[in-house]
Amino acid sequence: xxxxxxxxxxxxxxxxxxxxxxxxxxxxxxxxxxxxxxxxxxxxxxxxxxxxxxxxxxxxxxxxxxxxxxxxxxxxxxxxxxxxxxxxxxxxxxxxxxxxxxxxxxxxxxxxxxxxxxxxxxxxxxxxxxxxxxxxxxxxxxxxxxxxxxxxxxxxxxxxxxxxxxxxxxxxxxxxxxxxxxxxxxxxxxxxxxxxxxxxxxxxxxxxxxxxxxxxxxxxxxxxxxxxxxxxxxxxxxxxxxxxxxxxxxxxxxxxxxxxxxxxxxxxxxxxxxxxxxxxxxxxxxxxxxxxxxxxxxxxxxxxxxxxxxxxxxxxxxxxxxxxxxxxxx
Ligand code: NAI
Numbered sequence: 001x002x003x004x005x006x007x008x009x010x011x012x013x014x015x016x017x018x019x020x021x022x023x024x025x026x027x028x029x030x031x032x033x034x035x036x037x038x039x040x041x042x043x044x045x046x047x048x049x050x051x052x053x054x055x056x057x058x059x060x061x062x063x064x065x066x067x068x069x070x071x072x073x074x075x076x077x078x079x080x081x082x083x084x085x086x087x088x089x090x091x092x093x094x095x096x097x098x099x100x101x102x103x104x105x106x107x108x109x110x111x112x113x114x115x116x117x118x119x120x121x122x123x124x125x126x127x128x129x130x131x132x133x134x135x136x137x138x139x140x141x142x143x144x145x146x147x148x149x150x151x152x153x154x155x156x157x158x159x160x161x162x163x164x165x166x167x168x169x170x171x172x173x174x175x176x177x178x179x180x181x182x183x184x185x186x187x188x189x190x191x192x193x194x195x196x197x198x199x200x201x202x203x204x205x206x207x208x209x210x211x212x213x214x215x216x217x218x219x220x221x222x223x224x225x226x227x228x229x230x231x232x233x234x235x236x237x238x239x240x241x242x243x244x245x246x247x248x249x250x251x252x253x254x255x256x257x258x259x260x261x262x263x264x265x266x267x268x269x270x271x272x273x274x275x276x277x278x279x280x281x282x283x284x285x286x287x288x289x290x291x292x293x294x295x296x297x298x299x300x301x302x303x304x305x306x307x308x309x310x311x312x313x314x315x316x317x318x319x320x321x322x323x324x325x326x327x328x329x330x
Pocket of ligand 1: 011066067068069070080255256257258259260261262263264269270271272273274312
């Protein structure tokens with residue numbers, strides 16, 4: 001099958017190469033269709049996407065994306081925002097699982113954060129009221145809230161999970177977060193087999209640090225989802241092993257949670273793990289759970305041995321050597 005690959009900026013091409021080599025070594029029936037996008041591409045062409053990228057995603061539906069840098073102070077749009085809008089990937093799914101061999105304060109963490117991906121303060125509606133006052137609009141709709149809550153409960157049911165927790169601040173934002181909560185309650189009624197819990201966002205942050213094992217699937221409006229998911233990545237030792245999927249009804253774009261790491265780009269020292277785990281997430285959704293687990297096991301075993309890992313997790317191996325060690329395990 002054909003899958004669109006966007007290597008992206010900075011370390012993107014190096015970690016995308018790792019995914020390509022591993023999918024080849026696993027003899028998967030995947031034919032990568034590669035397109036450039038991001039700030040580096042825009043520097044020479046004045047366009048953020050290579051022509052044909054949007055059409056290719058429309059045609060092949062599934063894409064794996066490396067990190068892309070968003071230039072500050074120029075007219076270029078963020079590639080991520082543009083893709084999310086173009087393909088209405090309304091659910092940002094971020095599984096957070098403890099990884100063997102990685103130092104972290106907690107063990108056996110297994111949570112999934114489902115973040116609304118299209119509205120809230122990220123809609124970008126902000127303006128200056130006068131030179132000393134700026135206003136930003138927190139836009140929440142019933143339609144998008146019901147859609148994301150429905151996605152979260154369906155996800156819980158399909159993945160044999162038992163509880164969905166809505167994150168909100170409806171005690172203060174009675175209309176916007178109130179509407180989100182109303183949508184959550186009305187959707188929850190259709191899932192009597194799954195426990196529905198509501199937690200105010202500040203308390204949620206504390207509970208996650210004190211008792212992360214009591215949570216299962218979390219669903220949140222865009223901004224809380226963004227912040228809480230980084231907190232959760234901290235529970236498993238940081239962003240190095242955090243994949244995500246941008247999921248819509250028709251299209252799916254998978255990526256690492258981290259950025260383009262310009263400070264270590266083009267040195268062949270980047271850790272490819274998060275993009276590899278995003279690839280594993282994609283394989284699982286493509287109906288290849290055994291292949292996904294096989295890849296995770298090989299990665300975990302290299303990380304646990306610690307001999308052939310990159311600098312950020314205490315090793316001296318290059319991206320290529322790390323990749324080769326995973327291929328040997330596979
Ligand atoms: P970053 O995640 O790129 O880097 C933060 C720190 O983590 C740096 O020290 C970097 O070297 C390290 N790091 C990140 N990924 C690594 C990896 N795979 N292996 C080893 N070390 C790694 O965040 P930063 O610096 O805030 O953003 C850089 C650029 O990335 C910005 O232009 C930003 O807009 C973009 N970005 C893109 C994202 C995406 O495309 N999904 C997400 C986040 C940021």
